[in-house]
Amino acid sequence: MSISIVLPAKNEAEGLRRTLPALRSAYPDAEIIVVDDGSSDETAAVASAGGARVLSSPYSMGNGAAIKRGARAACGEVVVFMDADGQHGAEHIAALLAKLGEGYDMVVGARDASGQANFHRGLANAFYNRLASWMTGHEVIDLTSGFRAVRADKFREFLHLLPNGFSYPTTSTMAFFRSAYPVAYVPVEVSKRVGASSHIRPLKDGVRFLLIIFKIASLYSPLKLFVPTAAIFFVAGMGWYGWTFYETGRFTNMSMLLFSASVIVFLIGLVSEQITNLTYQKGDGRT
CATH class of the missing domain: 3.90.550.10 (Spore Coat Polysaccharide Biosynthesis Protein SpsA; Chain A)
Known part of the structure; x- marks a missing residue:
């Protein structure tokens, strides 16, 4: 070689x-x-x-x-x-x-x-x-x-x-x-x-490397980042709904907001996954 x-x-x-x-x-x-x-x-x-x-x-x-x-x-x-x-x-x-x-x-x-x-x-x-x-x-x-x-x-x-x-x-x-x-x-x-x-500058590059963590997730397999995040919002919504229903017997706007955030984050993850697949088409020899 x-x-x-x-x-x-x-x-x-x-x-x-x-x-x-x-x-x-x-x-x-x-x-x-x-x-x-x-x-x-x-x-x-x-x-x-x-x-x-x-x-x-x-x-x-x-x-x-x-x-x-x-x-x-x-x-x-x-x-x-x-x-x-x-x-x-x-x-x-x-x-x-x-x-x-x-x-x-x-x-x-x-x-x-x-x-x-x-x-x-x-x-x-x-x-x-x-x-x-x-x-x-x-x-x-x-x-x-x-x-x-x-x-x-x-x-x-x-x-x-x-x-x-x-x-x-x-x-x-x-x-x-x-x-x-x-x-x-x-x-x-x-x-x-x-x-x-x-x-390398510790403070400035430390923040930048933190952003790299999210870039790694979105670049490699977005659903591994977005699905857990959506699950956290969903669980939080369920928990808040259970508490408010027990205390006041009603479904609150905060519960709806958390459930909506869960759905939105999950859908963004699906879109990101498709974009990632398109990004790697060249590397996979399909273009």
Whole structure:
């Protein structure tokens, strides 16, 4: 298999000085693409000097946008995505490729607890993993890891779904599961990042990641989100009706409101399910 290695980079000159020589030594025949996401340091120059093909943006478009640009430009049958900050080691790529050769379409490098940036990020990622496992019916070990090997033709089917921000790993993983493309996980060790500090902002991105939870549900299987919500409104309506009937012997407007909300939420779920099916028609090979 021909291999392309894509590294999104924003102000990662120091990390690239360590990462690129290791990649070139381990995979001399691989295509290495560094997507410079509007860096203000020497990222592009360091990448070019390290023998990488450089795709530069005039301004920062986001990690997901860099991933999409790199995926479109990659010539390899297999694309390996990894961070440019030195956290992901070239020595772990072989394990991803070996697992891919067993018939999988995506193999993700899964971090353990020591590989999380901090305690709070670890808790959040554990929650995302549990949610994704429930949504897909498959064990999801690391939903947010950016270190992964994919079959390029399969990955490109979902480029239109990927956001320009930091949630491309989440969206691509759920898209592969939704389209019945087999996904596997390989445990990897993660090193401490070098160079620029993380571009993730805890407060702002924490709210955004919370919205991703709902996006996961609506993107993968909307009824798994809407049916329980409709059931909560229905049970609340029944409870309120029982209480008011016992106390006053009548059916109140609040009970009607709760019952109506239950029906509306359920119908929205049905519509969302049909939209989701249409969204994935391309991935399922029907268009």
